[in-house]
Amino acid sequence: MSENLDKSNTNEAGKSKSNDSEQGLEDAVEGSDEALQKKVKMGSPSTQRVQRPHSSPPRFVTVEELLEAAKGVTNMVLAHEIVVNGDFQIKPVELPEDSLEKKVKEIVHKAFWDCLSVQLSEDPPTYDHAIKLVGEIKETLLSFLLPGHTRLRNQITEVLDLDLIKQEAENGALDISKLAEFIIGMMGTLCAPARDEEVKKLKDIKEIVPLFRAIFSVLDLMKVDMANFAVSSIRPHLMQQSVEYERKKFQELLEKQPNSLDFVTQWLEEAADDLMNQKYKNALPAGGGATGSGDGPMPNPVAVQNYAYLKLLKWDHLQRPFPETVLMDQPRFQELQLQLEQLTVLGAVLLVTYSMAASGISSQASFAEKLKMMVKILLTDMHLPSFHLKDALTAIGEKVCLEVSSCLSLCGFSPFTTDKETALKGQIQAVASPDDPIRRIMDSRILTFLETYLASGHQKPLPTVPGGLGPVHKELEEVAIKFVRLVNYNKMVFSPYYDAILSKILVRS
DSSP states (O other): OHHHHHHHHHHHTTOOOOOOSSTTHHHHTHHHHHHHHHHHHTTOOOSSOOOOOOOOOOOOOOHHHHHHHGGGTOOHHHHHHHHHOTTOOOOOOOOOTTOHHHHHHHHHHHHHHHHHHHHHHSSSOOOHHHHHHHHHHHHHHHHTOOTTOHHHHHHHHHHTOHHHHHHHHHTTOOOHHHHHHHHHHHHHHHSOGGGHHHHHHHTTOOSHHHHHHHHHHHHHHHHHHHHHHHHHHHHHHHHHHHHHHHHHHHHHHHHHOGGGGHHHHHHHHHHHHHHHSGGGGGGSOTTOEEEOSSSSEEEOHHHHHHHHHHHGGGOOTTTSOOOGGGGGGHHHHHHHHHHHHHHHHHHHHHHHHHHHSOTTGGGOHHHHHHHHHHHHHHTTTTTSTTOOHHHHHHHHHHHHHHHHHHHHHHHTOOOOOHHHHHHHHHHHHHTTSTTOHHHHHHHHHHHHHHHHHHHHOTTSOOOOOOTTOGGGHHHHHHHHHHHHHHHHHHHHHHHHHHHHHHHHHHHHO
16 A cells, blocks of 8 residues: 555656634634635646645744634634644743844843833832833733632732822832732742742842842743643633634635635545556455446545545655645644654564564563664654664664574574574665565555554544554554544544545546
8 A cells, every 4th residue: 555655646746736603713813814825825726836845843832822812712723733732732932042033022121121120229219110010910910810719819909909009109108029029929829830939939039120020931931831721621622613613714715715625636536546546456445445337446435535644644745735624734744654654664673673583582572672662762863854764774783683682692592693693684774775575564554554543433442453563553553543533633624525525526437
């Protein structure tokens, strides 16, 4: 199967072409819609060859973006990210070191804090800026409270009463240090345990201006913590809403730009052609096809969809535009593709090693795990452009032979001869070629496993791991679960479009 997917990818690489449950969603996602339209427009039909740009990695979402979109459950991309990425977390915004934006921000902040310092140094002190800061701190603390925090709400409202504070300032009776002490104490009450140390350090700052700067810095971190808590809380309830929302917004995009399914149509046509071609009849899933009136088997829509998703794991991301309906998940499919490539090489090396060594050596659990971890470590940077697989496999061959010889000696097996060492090193080095028979076998079996799992339905247990993949079954199952979860969510959102397209393709065929 992997050979079929690779060939279809290579041959087609040069082809050209590139209700809403909450009211607030409409306004919150305008920017997201525009961004998605731009991505789709990049793949509009053209008479020229389409050069697909490098895909961008998932960007971190700032706290400000989350809060702005919170009125309506967030925009389509953010909702999608929360649902499909179990490790999703809000990250504090970090501007590049020498960027203009960071320099401007530093200048503005310095001017503000210098102004505050001047006001507090006057005789008598002027508290206009300080009172505004206290007001901002008050609103931030109140935003951390849950509906049941009545006592804390009353305390904050009473102590940080801005009208009373203004009167005290006018009468020369304002004690800023006392207010700061209350604020720090309340922050200690409301913060996550991970912030206890930062809050504790605030008590050691005696000067007012540095203290206020530090307070706002810790409050920003607390906002991140609260945002991540909110994300983890809403994730279980967001799935269905996100499905309906993504479909609705894509439909709106489709109405504005009717060619927004061109790449999807091409992608599904290729999958259907592959499956209906006699050359690919062995790639059909078990029970996935039905006998048609033509010369070859007629696959059903589910079989075509599943095969199409497998093609995404062999995609040429530099030369071919990605289908529009999976565009938001392109980085995830790329990551899965890289993981599977590494897993294929790892599995091939282990299979060759256990075939060449004594038959009982693979049953030594500690040795098998040690060997696997050693090879995995040496293949860690396989995704980097600077990585040279041939050189890495040469080093792996040397280390594997040392480990095998040591294990054979400890277990009382016959020593590993020089001829066997030479042969093993040669076979391991041969894995560097994608056309190596062992590597192709591993690749084919991995894809067969993924195909079987995808066809079986995600509610059923994982299928039996094909022969030769036993040493890497844990890693393979982890990738399979990620892949199937990604595919099933995409089907939930876009299956109506796929069904409509395939109904025309299969009838026409």
